[in-house]
Amino acid sequence: MQEELVFINCTDDRKELLNELLASVIDNCVADEYTMRITLKNDSWDTISRIKILQQFTGNYIEGKKENTNA
C-alpha cells in the first residue's frame, strides 16, 4: 500500500495550514481556541486524512461535516 506524500510550505499558522491542506474542499470554517468546525465539499478518505493531519499540526480538534447537498 502506498502512502501519499505531500509537501507543503507554510508557517505554523492554522489558517495557512488549513489553506495548504484543505483549500479545495472547504465550504466554511468556524474556529475557536480548541476546535475547528469545517463544512466540506466532500468527505473522501483523502479529505478525512487531511483533516486528521491538520489536527496533528494544530492540536485542535477538527470537526468536518459534509455540506448538505439537499439544502
Added chain:
Amino acid sequence: MKNNDIRKTLKQCKKAAENGYKLAKKQYKSLNETMDASSSKIEMTLAHINSSNCYVSEATDSLVEQLANTRELLGKISYSQNEDIVDLSEKLSTFSITLFGKTMAGKSTLMETLTNGDGASIGKGAQRTTRDIRTYTWNNLEITDVPGIGAFDGEEDEEIAFAAARKANLILFLITDDAPQAAEAECLGRVIELGKPVVCVLNVKSSIREGENSKITLRNIEKAFDDERLETLKNQFMAFASLGGEIWDDIPVISVHLKSAFLSLKTENKELSKILAEASRINQLKARIIEEVETHGKYYREKNFLDIVSISTLDIYEKLLYHANENRLLSEIIKDKKSQLDLWIKKYKRDSLNQVDSFITGIEAELKLELPAFVEQHYDDEDVAKAWNELIVQKQINERTKSLSDTFIEHADDRIKELARSIEKEIQYFSKIGIDGNVNIPKMHRIFDTKKAWDWGVLVAGGGGTLISGILFFLESPWAGPVGWVALGISVIGRFGSWIFESRGKKEERAKKKLEENLVKNIAEISEALRKQLKSVVEQVFKGQLDAQSKELKRIESLIIYLADTQRDLALGLQPNLLEQSKQVLEAALKLIFGGRWYTKRIERAARIPGKLLVAQFNENSSIPVKKRRSYGN
C-alpha cells in the same frame, strides 16, 4: 534476483532495522517521559474531581471513569509498545512477510508451494486449517501463515492474525476469484491502517484433476485467467474501498493459480511440472515479492519499528482530542440548560408570587362576602368565635392552601425532570453525531441519571408537608394562632362592651360594627399568615431546590471543562512526540526517494496517517524539493 543478491539486500535491510530499533527505543523513552507527566496531570484532575462538592455522584463517577480509562490506556500502550519493540529487536536480521486472507483463500497452499512442502497443511473443503501461527523460510525471507479471517466464530483467529500483521514488514493479502466479500475488504482496510505495505494475491481457482491430459489442464487454467473476468473481480473487490471513501487502486494485484503451482512441485512428470508452473504464474508472484524487498525493504524495516510507537501514539492523541471536544460540547449543553433553568426560576418565582397574591385576594373576597350575614346572625352570639372558625373550616382554606403549595412543588419538580430529560437527550444525540467515524471511540458515559440525580421532589414534598402541617395546626386550633386568639377577642367584646348604657338599637348597631371591624381585622391577619406560609413554600422550592440545582449544574459544567482541558493538555503533551515520530518516518521515506540526508534540515514538521498520507511541512524559507506529490511505499 539471485540468492546472493537478496542476501546483500537483506543485509542492508538489517542495518535499516537496527536504525529503526534505535529510533523506536528513543521514541519510546521520550513518549514514556510524556506519559509520566500525563499521569501526574491525571492524578491532579482526579483529586480535583473527587474533592468537588457535587452531590450528583453519577456525574463525578462518570468523569472519574473517563480519566481512569485514559490512565489504563496509556499504561497498556506503554506495555505493548515495549513488548513489540523487544519482540522485533530479537529478529533484526529477519525480513518478515505475513500471509493474510480469509479461510480457504490459499494461504497454506502458497506456503507449501514456496517451501516445497508435502501439502499436509492444505485444507480440504470449508475447514479451517491454520489455527496457529506457522513460520517458514523462503529465499531467506520469513513467511508467516496466520489463521484465516472471516470464519464463523473466528474472532480469536482474527486477533492472532492482526497481532502477527502488526509485526510484519510486508503483507501478502490473498483473495480468491469467487465472489469478493465485504468482510475481506474490511480486514484489508484494517491492515492498511496499520501502515503495512500490501501486495494483493488473487488466487485463481479452477479444478485440476490428477492424471488429466496436460493440454486440457493448461486450457482450463488459461481459461481461468481470463483477463476481463479477473479485472471485473479485482474491481469488485476494490469497490469495497469506495464505500469507506478510500481508493485502493494503487495496491498491486498479482493473479496466480496456487493449486497448479503446488502440483507442479509434486508431479514427477517434468513436462507437466513445467506447464503447471508456467500456467500458474507463480514465478510472477515470486518476482514481485523479491522486487518489493529489493526496492523498499530497507524502508519497510525501519518504518516497522517506528510504526510500533507512532500508530498507538496517534490513536491515543486522536482519542484524547475527541474526548476533550466531546466534553466541551457537553459543558456547553449544560451551560445552556443552566441558563434556561435560571430564566425559568426567575419567571417561576414571579408567577408563583402572583398566584399567591391572587389566591389570597380570592380568600379575602370570599370571607368578606360572608361578613354581612355572619355579623347579622352572630353579633350577640357568645360562641361567635367558634362559629367564625367553623365558617373558615367550611371554606376549606387549609386544603386549598395545601393544594396550591403542592402545585408549586410539582411544577418545579416537573420542570427539573424535563430539564434532566432534555440534557440526557442532547448528550445522546451529540454522542451519535461524532464526525470521526473512522476512529473507534468509546461512547460517552451517561452523566445524568434522571431518576437518581434529580429525584429531589421527595425532599421538597417533605419540607412542604411540614409547612402545611403548621398551617393546619394554626387553623384548626382555636387557641394556638391568630385566628383563635382574635376569635377569643371577638367573644370577649361581645360579652363585656358598654352594652348596658345604651339603647338596644344603638347597642346592636355598635356590636355589629365592632364585630365586623374585628372580623375584617381577622381576615387581614389570616391573609397575612397565609401569604407568609405560601411565600415560605415558594422560597423553600426556589432556594432549597431550584437554586441548588442551578448551582449543581454550574459545578458539573466546571468539572467537565476541567476534564476537557486535562484531556486536551494530555493530547498536546503527546503532539511533539507524534510529530517527531512522523518526521522520522518521513526521513526514512525521503531516504528511499532521494537518497542522502540533505533534506533533513529543511523539514519543519511532519504529520502522518499510516497507510494513507504523510505530509511534510518545510521551513518557511526553504524551497520544496519536489513540487508535485510523490507516492512511496510500493
